[in-house]
Amino acid sequence: MNEAVSNLPVVRGNPHWLGCRCVVCDHEYGTDYDGFVCSDCGVDGILDAVYDYAAIATAGSVYDAGLGGLWRFAPLLPVRPAADHPAWTVGDTPVHFADRLGDHLGLRHLILKDDTCLPSASLKDRASAVAVARARQLGIDHLACASTGNAAASLAVLTARAGMTCTIFVPASAPRAKLAQLILHGAHVIPVDGTYDQAFDLSIEEMAKHQWYSRNCAHNPLLVEGKKTVALELASALTDGFSGGHGDLPDAVLVPVGDGCIISSVAKAFIELREMGLIEKIPRIIGIQAAGASPLAQGWAAAGKSQKDMSGTEILAAIHPVKATTFADSISVGIPRNRVKAWRNVAATGGSFIAVEDETIAEAIGLLARLAGVFAEPSGATGLAGVLAAMDQGLISSSDKVAVMVTGHGLKDAGAGMKNLDMPAPVPPLPSGG
Ligand SMILES: Cc1ncc(COP(=O)(O)O)c(C=O)c1O
Numbered sequence: 001m002n003e004a005v006s007n008l009p010v011v012r013g014n015p016h017w018l019g020c021r022c023v024v025c026d027h028e029y030g031t032d033y034d035g036f037v038c039s040d041c042g043v044d045g046i047l048d049a050v051y052d053y054a055a056i057a058t059a060g061s062v063y064d065a066g067l068g069g070l071w072r073f074a075p076l077l078p079v080r081p082a083a084d085h086p087a088w089t090v091g092d093t094p095v096h097f098a099d100r101l102g103d104h105l106g107l108r109h110l111i112l113k114d115d116t117c118l119p120s121a122s123l124k125d126r127a128s129a130v131a132v133a134r135a136r137q138l139g140i141d142h143l144a145c146a147s148t149g150n151a152a153a154s155l156a157v158l159t160a161r162a163g164m165t166c167t168i169f170v171p172a173s174a175p176r177a178k179l180a181q182l183i184l185h186g187a188h189v190i191p192v193d194g195t196y197d198q199a200f201d202l203s204i205e206e207m208a209k210h211q212w213y214s215r216n217c218a219h220n221p222l223l224v225e226g227k228k229t230v231a232l233e234l235a236s237a238l239t240d241g242f243s244g245g246h247g248d249l250p251d252a253v254l255v256p257v258g259d260g261c262i263i264s265s266v267a268k269a270f271i272e273l274r275e276m277g278l279i280e281k282i283p284r285i286i287g288i289q290a291a292g293a294s295p296l297a298q299g300w301a302a303a304g305k306s307q308k309d310m311s312g313t314e315i316l317a318a319i320h321p322v323k324a325t326t327f328a329d330s331i332s333v334g335i336p337r338n339r340v341k342a343w344r345n346v347a348a349t350g351g352s353f354i355a356v357e358d359e360t361i362a363e364a365i366g367l368l369a370r371l372a373g374v375f376a377e378p379s380g381a382t383g384l385a386g387v388l389a390a391m392d393q394g395l396i397s398s399s400d401k402v403a404v405m406v407t408g409h410g411l412k413d414a415g416a417g418m419k420n421l422d423m424p425a426p427v428p429p430l431p432s433g434g
């Protein structure tokens with residue numbers, strides 16, 4: 001361990017975290033298991049963290065009052081820091097009651113959970129915070145991931161703040177502006193002469209060789225636990241800290257879906273809160289994919305009423321890869337790696353998956369900006385685009401209380417925001433000397 005790391009506060013494990021269970025075959029692994037996926041099912045066998053909910057409830061609280069940001073929910077995370085560090089505290093993002101936008105859409109209650117305010121301006125910081133803490137608990141000061149997008153930016157920002165090192169594998173074709181941000185934050189960037197999938201495979205091999213800690217959400221099951229806190233914060237804010245106001249929870253929560261990590265964890269948060277008796281009702285969690293990258297929405301529609309009763313293997317067979325095409329690059333995913341967890345958790349909430357056209361996403365960017373003062377990148381606005389589609393399809397009604405997760409800031413992809421803009425023509429200045 002290098003000196004910078006040893007100067008940081010020590011990280012403890014969470015005694016209530018029991019281990020992980022495979023979402024395909026239900027095989028259970030203890031906390032000492034050092035693999036990321038199920039040893040029987042391979043890459044499809046994504047693991048899911050399991051906690052002793054009765055013990056957490058008996059211990060009196062889902063909160064750790066001594067910690068800030070997302071660490072407030074440390075009893076429901078696989079790792080807890082011994083002390084907070086203001087520079088890399090992540091969480092406590094605003095909850096907006098977006099009445100003007102709601103009125104415009106014909107919805108009585110519209111709530112936005114605004115994760116554009118996090119340090120690297122996307123929800124991904126919640127996963128990176130857990131990755132940084134877990135790596136430090138294991139005595140590893142070097143993290144790595146394969147990404148060109150928000151996960152990479154998030155890892156670069158948080159490792160810079162924590163004084164740790166990161167290596168990021170990117171396809172060599174990645175936009176220079178995105179690479180520049182990573183390099184500026186001190187990340188080691190390795191351009192791979194190949195596709196994203198090839199960069200991902202190389203990253204896995206190099207991480208194993210050098211014993212770097214993996215911040216690839218698609219296979220490290222502990223990272224999605226950090227993402228869960230976006231929903232824990234929302235539920236806590238709407239129920240006055242779980243003080244019995246469960247009537248104030250939303251009827252539906254809309255979440256953009258790429259690999260399916262965020263939606264798995266949002267649904268899981270509500271399922272866990274009910275398990276612990278802190279809420280009675282679980283909102284319907286509705287996953288929104290761009291129509292050009294919608295394997296989950298397509299598989300869901302084709303499965304009909306059997307969606308809730310399908311085994312992990314049946315779910316795998318029901319979702320077919322697509323060639324992804326959408327301007328919402330963060331959710332441009334042909335085969336979601338967390339698809340089984342996403343499907344199972346959404347089904348358990350009575351929710352569903354639907355697809356929206358790129359034009360609707362572009363419309364949602366404008367509505368959020370104009371009527372709520374929130375600027376979102378295309379993927380970040382896809383939840384709101386889903387409200388338009390879900391109302392059309394009768395999945396939500398005008399009297400429902402609806403919450404939307406806004407997951408990434410518009411300045412990350414300002415070009416997309418300019419898509420439908422009418423730029424005003426310049427006017428002449430005042431005549432000089434006049
Ligand atoms: C801004 C934003 N929204 C939504 C998503 C989709 O999340 P997931 O891949 O976990 O489904 C991503 C993933 O990169 C993202 O960056």
Ligand SMILES: [Zn+2]
Nearest residue numbers: 022025038041
């Ligand atoms: Zn398995």
